[in-house]
Amino acid sequence: xxxxxxxxxxxxxxxxxxxxxxxxxxxxxxxxxxxxxxxxxxxxxxxxxxxxxxxxxxxxxxxxxxxxxxxxxxxxxxxxxxxxxxxxxxxxxxxxxxxxxxxxxxxxxxxxxxxxxxxxxxxxxxxxxxxxxxxxxxxxxxxxxxxxxxxxxxxxxxxxxxxxxxxxxxxxxxxxxxxxxxxxxxxxxxxxxxxxxxxxxxxxxxxxxxxxxxxxxxxxxxxxxxxxxxxxxxxxxxxxxxxxxxxxxxxxxxxxxxxxxxxxxxxxxxxxxxxxxxxxxxxxxxxxxxxxxxxxxxxxxxxxxxxxxxxxxxxxx
Amino acid sequence: xxxxxxxxxxxxxxxxxxxxxxxxxxxxxxxxxxxxxxxxxxxxxxxxxxxxxxxxxxxxxxxxxxxxxxxxxxxxxxxxxxxxxxxxxxxxxxxxxxxxxxxxxxxxxxxxxxxxxxxxxxxxxxxxxxxxxxxxxxxxxxxxxxxxxxxxxxxxxxxxxxxxxxxxxxxxxxxxxxxxxxxxxxxxxxxxxxxxxxxxxxxxxxxxxxxxxxxxxxxxxxxxxxxxxxxxxxxxxxxxxxxxxxxxxxxxxxxxxxxxxxxxxxxxxxxxxxxxxxxxxxxxxxxxxxxxxxxxxxxxxxxxxxxxxxxxxxxxxxxxxxxxxxxxxxxxxxxxxxxxxxxxxxxxxxxxxxxxxxxxxxxxxxxxxxxxxxxxxxxxxxxxxxxxxxxxxxxxxxxxxxxxxxxxxxxxxxxxxxxxxxxxxxxxxxxxxxxxxxxxxxxxxxxxxxxxxx
Numbered sequence: 001x002x003x004x005x006x007x008x009x010x011x012x013x014x015x016x017x018x019x020x021x022x023x024x025x026x027x028x029x030x031x032x033x034x035x036x037x038x039x040x041x042x043x044x045x046x047x048x049x050x051x052x053x054x055x056x057x058x059x060x061x062x063x064x065x066x067x068x069x070x071x072x073x074x075x076x077x078x079x080x081x082x083x084x085x086x087x088x089x090x091x092x093x094x095x096x097x098x099x100x101x102x103x104x105x106x107x108x109x110x111x112x113x114x115x116x117x118x119x120x121x122x123x124x125x126x127x128x129x130x131x132x133x134x135x136x137x138x139x140x141x142x143x144x145x146x147x148x149x150x151x152x153x154x155x156x157x158x159x160x161x162x163x164x165x166x167x168x169x170x171x172x173x174x175x176x177x178x179x180x181x182x183x184x185x186x187x188x189x190x191x192x193x194x195x196x197x198x199x200x201x202x203x204x205x206x207x208x209x210x211x212x213x214x215x216x217x218x219x220x221x222x223x224x225x226x227x228x229x230x231x232x233x234x235x236x237x238x239x240x241x242x243x244x245x246x247x248x249x250x251x252x253x254x255x256x257x258x259x260x261x262x263x264x265x266x267x268x269x270x271x272x273x274x275x276x277x278x279x280x281x282x283x284x285x286x287x288x289x290x291x292x293x294x295x296x297x298x299x300x301x302x303x304x305x306x307x308x309x310x311x312x313x314x315x316x317x
Numbered sequence: 318x319x320x321x322x323x324x325x326x327x328x329x330x331x332x333x334x335x336x337x338x339x340x341x342x343x344x345x346x347x348x349x350x351x352x353x354x355x356x357x358x359x360x361x362x363x364x365x366x367x368x369x370x371x372x373x374x375x376x377x378x379x380x381x382x383x384x385x386x387x388x389x390x391x392x393x394x395x396x397x398x399x400x401x402x403x404x405x406x407x408x409x410x411x412x413x414x415x416x417x418x419x420x421x422x423x424x425x426x427x428x429x430x431x432x433x434x435x436x437x438x439x440x441x442x443x444x445x446x447x448x449x450x451x452x453x454x455x456x457x458x459x460x461x462x463x464x465x466x467x468x469x470x471x472x473x474x475x476x477x478x479x480x481x482x483x484x485x486x487x488x489x490x491x492x493x494x495x496x497x498x499x500x501x502x503x504x505x506x507x508x509x510x511x512x513x514x515x516x517x518x519x520x521x522x523x524x525x526x527x528x529x530x531x532x533x534x535x536x537x538x539x540x541x542x543x544x545x546x547x548x549x550x551x552x553x554x555x556x557x558x559x560x561x562x563x564x565x566x567x568x569x570x571x572x573x574x575x576x577x578x579x580x581x582x583x584x585x586x587x588x589x590x591x592x593x594x595x596x597x598x599x600x601x602x603x604x605x606x607x608x609x610x611x612x613x614x615x616x617x618x619x620x621x622x623x624x625x626x627x628x629x630x631x632x633x634x635x636x637x638x639x640x641x642x643x644x645x646x647x648x649x650x651x652x653x654x655x656x657x658x659x660x661x662x663x664x665x666x667x668x669x670x671x672x673x674x675x676x677x678x679x680x681x682x683x684x685x686x687x688x689x690x691x692x693x694x695x696x697x698x699x700x701x702x703x704x705x706x707x708x709x710x711x712x713x714x715x716x717x718x719x720x721x722x723x724x725x726x727x728x729x730x731x732x733x734x735x736x737x738x739x740x741x742x743x744x745x746x747x748x749x750x751x752x753x754x755x756x757x758x759x760x761x762x763x764x765x766x767x768x769x770x771x
Contacts (some may be wrong), residue, residue, distance in 0.1 A: 054586050054753065070590065078587035084580030089331070099587035100323045144586065 092126030326599025370455025565606030573658030661750030
């Protein structure tokens with residue numbers, strides 16, 4: 001098996017005057033769990049559709065599982081953003097139909113489907129018509145239709161949108177489980193903290209251009225904010241006088257302070273000095289959130305105002 | 318290919334298992350047949366109104382009354398009715414060309430006939446008419462002497478006789494009185510020139526011809542079937558194809574629109590290619606259409622077989638042509654409906670695009686009369702090669718009596734399927750662009766532009 005599940009080289013796609021995807025290079029390692037992030041209109045769905053050979057790039061090459069998605073459709077599970085269902089069809093029949101289209105043999109299929117339905121908390125719905133299910137239930141059935149053939153590569157376009165927290169957690173769990181079994185998973189999302197929790201690799205894209213392509217560890221390393229979060233046990237404490245601390249700001253909705261370090265200051269040394277200064281509830285090196293990474297990246301790409309707008313778009317989802 | 322077949326099977330199953338389909342395709346003919354049976358039963362059970370009473374014949378010579386006496390004889394009427402029924406049955410069974418008994422043959426009665434003929438003199442006409450008005454007389458016929466003369470062949474204003482019939486007499490019985498009195502007058506005329514009236518009646522019956530029409534160096538017998546029934550065969554084949562194509566084509570379009578509006582299209586395209594999806598849908602709904610053609614066609618064929626008329630009216634090769642041209646017509650129309658279905662998101666948007674397709678489907682109807690009247694005329698030949706009218710035109714021509722030049726059959730089939738290939742190819746291109754296109758529906762011109770994409 002190749003180390004690279006998806007290899008995108010210099011891909012471009014235009015729709016009339018809109019340059020939807022621009023000179024995109026992307027490698028998805030086999031067995032990874034990748035988040036594909038970006039605001040609306042960033043080019044995520046277009047890229048995913050090109051990966052799936054539903055539409056074709058104007059230039060560049062896309063290699064999926066060693067050839068093209070067209071040749072490997074049965075090895076790929078895909079949940080599109082615009083997901084639909086045959087409303088009048090029974091759930092079991094719909095899943096059987098999708099499985100048959102994905103080349104799953106009929107033998108044992110009913111049992112397989114019923115096991116999966118139990119796993120996603122939908123036991124006994126196989127004989128119900130799809131339209132009889134709630135929207136959340138339908139979404140779970142759609143997810144099941146995408147993975148019913150046990151694919152080795154799973155592509156999920158906005159899988160969490162519209163799911164309530166309980167079902168989002170269930171999906172989270174399933175995604176993680178499938179990744180633990182060795183499946184390569186790539187999912188696009190607006191919801192950055194979801195990606196932060198799940199992914200071991202992030203692709204960030206805005207206006208058709210890739211801004212970031214790194215593992216979570218690399219991101220944490222690369223976007224070290226050199227900021228500490230500290231909370232004194234006995235309430236307010238003057239931490240600005242500690243050597244290496246440049247400024248202190250109260251954190252929103254928290255009694256803790258955010259301490260900005262001097263240029264060149266050693267965070268570990270400053271932390272030891274803070275602990276020595278008095279009893280502390282928390283002293284930690286703050287991690288930059290993906291939200292902040294996104295703003296930083298977009299800012300450097302298209303300017304601060306546009307970056308703020310893009311971030312707003314994300315946080316409103 | 319197997320994935321296309323999976324799609325085809327689902328579409329077929331989902332369509333034919335629907336209650337609406339069962340009601341429309343199976344229920345309607347059953348209902349229609351049931352109504353027919355009921356009507357026939359009611360007609361059989363119905364007590365036909367008897368014709369009982371006295372008919373006064375006002376005729377100075379008295380000859381017409383004597384002749385009417387014979388024509389209204391109970392036993393004679395019964396014999397003639399039996400003879401007419403026997404002849405009609407024989408004609409149908411033998412598939413013989415028939416124009417029925419001679420024109421002078423009086424109509425057969427439905428009910429009991431008990432008519433008394435009473436000769437009357439012309440001066441009593443007014444009294445007799447009042448008797449008819451008060452119902453004491455069934456009818457009075459005033460026959461001028463000129464009517465009993467043999468008219469000149471070129472006399473355009475032939476003399477007529479008057480008939481006054483009592484209130485409440487069934488119109489079939491009025492007809493019977495008219496025809497029987499007419500026959501009585503013919504009888505008088507025959508006697509006046511010294512002919513046996515019964516022989517004269519038989520004499521004027523037109524003999525039937527066993528005609529052979531020259532075709533490809535031989536004579537093709539026309540006596541295989543009665544002309545009336547034979548003319549219905551191309552009509553039936555045409556209707557079978559048309560109904561099958563229209564119903565299945567529209568179902569194909571509706572199913573494509575449904576998949577688009579349900580947003581299930583992209584889910585499907587992750588498993589199969591647009592071409593496989595379209596092929597599967599076309600095959601599935603082709604099966605639906607074939608089922609419709611099969612149901613309706615087999616009912617008609619079963620009826621012909623029951624009456625041992627199948628080989629008289631239908632050539633087996635015609636059934637092969639029916640299959641060949643059904644699929645040709647279906648693939649052409651289905652390609653158009655698939656393209657339209659893929660381009661729009663709901664049925665209301667489809668109207669502007671469906672109209673041109675429906676107009677194409679009306680063309681064969683406009684061609685019906687010119688083609689059946691002249692199956693080898695320039696219109697018939699030209700439209701045998703112009704899609705999508707060509708399969709309809711060819712079916713009308715092939716099932717018609719007049720043979721068509723042999724070369725035109727393979728030429729039309731080959732050219733037709735070349736056109737099918739081109740149309741399906743074009744539809745596949747539009748389908749591929751259309752299925753993922755949402756928003757404002759394209760105009761027919763834009764649809765053609767899509768052919769250049771992808």
